[in-house]
Amino acid sequence: MVARVLATADIHSPKYFPRFRESIKDLGRFDAVFIAGDLMEEGRIEGLKILINELRRLSDTIIAVPGNEDYDEVMPRARELDIIKWLDDEVIKLTINDVTLRIIGSKGSLERPTTWQLRHIPHIADTYRRRVDWLKRTINSSRELTILLIHYAPTFKTLQGEDPRIWPSLGVRDLEGTIFGNNVIAIHGHAHNSVVRCVKSGKSYIINAAFTNIWKPIILEIGNDGLRSISIDCQEVKYERGSGPSILDFMR
Template structure:
């Protein structure tokens, strides 16, 4: 049984909102056939919580209202999580958390995280030096969640805002790769083998999909694709 989902990140509403709406309208037929929406972070611009409403209104109007799962990005600023949860209760927000939902009879397990950086940005090093520890601990936490969810679900999806592999960073300046993602997640993917993995953040990427030890990994950043991403995955339904 196949599950079809729509994934996107980095709309930075209102920055790319009109382009996002145009992409939805170009692919109305396809997006209406999806059963689940996944936001991989940075859906709003610089902490503008209210700007997500236009994204959801457009998506639901063009493609229909369906289960929506999201992670926070670096522009859904740390400290704003509860505001997003309260303003958009229809969205299942995951912050180093997991959920198993029934989608058309398929048990879909999603582990969601902001992700980790191998080297915090200069601003983070100055203002949030404790992030070094958070990034290291997060990889272990995500692996635990992913292993647990895989035992419960027919489809297991890892969603991160920061990149999960450096292989999808081709096109970005190489010197900043450590500040865009963490290769430790590649090892998690190899060990646990989820059905697929999704990330955003890499706006200039020229490599939008790779396979890590049989697991497809998608960069769904809107600025890189100038499009939404439709993904079909086979579910193992017993």
């Protein structure tokens, strides 16, 4: 048995909602939909409402994490709209067609907080450090097949095409080794202009699901043994345990 899943991110409804609606009109139903943040444009709850009406056509199981434009102050209202199960540094288990998935959901972290964040969010660098630590511990706590649904990129390998000077403000590399060292399918967004959509090492994958890259969602088939198929190309990368820079390289 497999779970047929649609993955996407960065719809920024209502901004890109018409293109999203057009992209899914012939796709049929899915066992689940995973959205890696930025469902709304600048916290516009009305944009989320029209998006939800369309998501209902895709699946009864919608799981999302907040992105940087799903503003904290509107999230209580967003949660009241039902249909979407929001995960914000939380873990759930989901069984679909006898496929059991452990799902970790988080906004994620940046190696270098943005200028706006440094000015307006107290102790944001500490928050990002703690979140990376929590994500590492949580991923490492089980050898089960895990979906990491995360807004900010957990690697720089899926940021190619973006200006390298801003990569530290698009994601964090310190999660990469933990993902590749476990049985994880990581799905992120936020990188609108990347040209590398998917990298894999062994049975683990990191997928950039930003809708704004190819203007269509990604379709996955997942079994209990891992990812069976994916609708985009995926590059094999070499991973060596213990290699790679630390988040501290950019936060000192």
